[in-house]
Amino acid sequence: MSIDTETARKVAKLARIKVEDDALPALAAEFSNILGFIEQLNEVDVDGVEPMTSVTPQRLYRRDDVVTDGDQPEQVLKNAPDAREGFFAVPKVVE
């Protein structure tokens, strides 16, 4: 399957990665190469096969629904690029 530059642009947008216009054709060619490799999967007969959801047969571990952690806003904010007054700060999102 061949990926065109418009599809590459759309995927970059969905992934929230800025790709300059002049880099799109090369990116599309790389995607086409990788997806061409993946196309082999179409040779496999998967009729009636369940998609794997867990590699081990175990049930996911469940714990009691109680608070086990929290009350440490300073630690939570410590690595933020911009934190103010106990909050993460981001560019304005509403006018």
Add this chain to the structure above:
Amino acid sequence: MTDLNTLTIADARDKLRAGEVTSVELTESCLTAIESAGKLNAFVHNTPEIALEQAKAADARNGADAPAMNGVPVGIKDLFCTKGVASQAASAILDGFKPEYESTVSGKLFDNGAVMLGKLNMDEFAMGSSNETSTYGNVVNPWKVDDRDLTPGGSSGGSAAAVAADLCLAATGTDTGGSIRQPAAFTGITGIKPTYGRCSRWGIVAFASSLDQAGPMTKDVRDAAIMLEAMCGFDPKDSTSADLAVPNFEAMLTGDIRGKKIGIPKEYRMDGMPADIEKLWADGQDMLKDAGAQIVDISLPHTKYALPAYYVIAPAEASSNLARYDGVRFGRRAKLDAGDGITEMYEKTRAEGFGPEVQRRIMVGTYVLSAGFYDAYFNRARKVRTLIKRDFETVFNDGIDAILTPATPSAAFGLGEDLDPVQMYLNDVFTVTVNLAGLPGISIPTGADAKGLPLGLQLIGRPWEEGELLNSAYALEQAAGFVAKPAKWW
């Protein structure tokens, strides 16, 4: 006296308990080795103060009943979050990130008395097979046969190079498609990926959550057994962690594999396989047969589809896991222009912070999960994954105890050979099936190619039977007698 940094964990443990050496002496010896090994670029965040403090505590705790790893200096892959110490997953997007918490696995090692020398280089977010995608630059393999710098493999390339060059006694690695076993093979050391669920993933930067497992990278099989035991065990903080008792793996190393059935999968005999690898594999079969095992030809019919299935599933999970790097909560945020809003912040931050291979995989993952392609790619790959696992279940149900394969399709190659992404992906052709099926796999050095570069064989075991697997590996190691070390040039 031997340089202390060249000791195995088992030797160091015995000497520590006997009072022949102190952990401070061992640690200082490693710190000196690290200082003079800058050319390898294996250690990227050194923590000598923490190391010496931990070593002093270990010496105070020393005694006959001290834990096995007490006082043993190790390196920690940069993918593990270590409290107060830079943990960047070798990515620029995590510049300056110092976790406020400790990963379960590194915490278990420290509770066991292990000493942290520093953080080890790797491929960015563990995505790569040559350690060329790191924001810290390439790691160089300590093995050298001409004027080329060779890759140590990836993604745990720093861990592999550091252990092979005796900068530490052992190191942690992680393995999503072969990232412990391939670099172990390229550097002549031992590396085991345990069964999915054995080691807690909590606090390890996630790449592909259904495939990621931590494991030890060590100088021999005995050390792998000792260190694995210290790393694994149930953790309520990881919902996929197995609530199973951890056996004493070292006690299971008898070397007796008489009557064991070792499967040789015909699908692993690739077209154009180098003669050196063919011979290594045949020699390994002879060694196991001489040790009393029975060699059985088996078939794993869906092997060919493991790599393409992996390159759907792993990028899909990565695209989801790496959505958290948005410039808000941790790591770096791009410099914004006047008028830039939150979308520009996300897009610029991620374009600047992620390297090309990581960007590529996020976008491939985004594509295969997008509306209209989810069934054609992602669901199909998950169905093929079911079939790959079934292949293994069938041979194990038929009585096979372990499977022997080459670990890699070649010896270490040169850095900067500029392979295209798909060519690079082929490095994992023998290892990736094991992650898809959630099985334990171990790489052991058993020979060398014509130029003298180390080569490894892989043994694949039944789920949760790491002890049996380590014992088979131990028998193979004894028979192969591989003891070569790289000559110091760095």
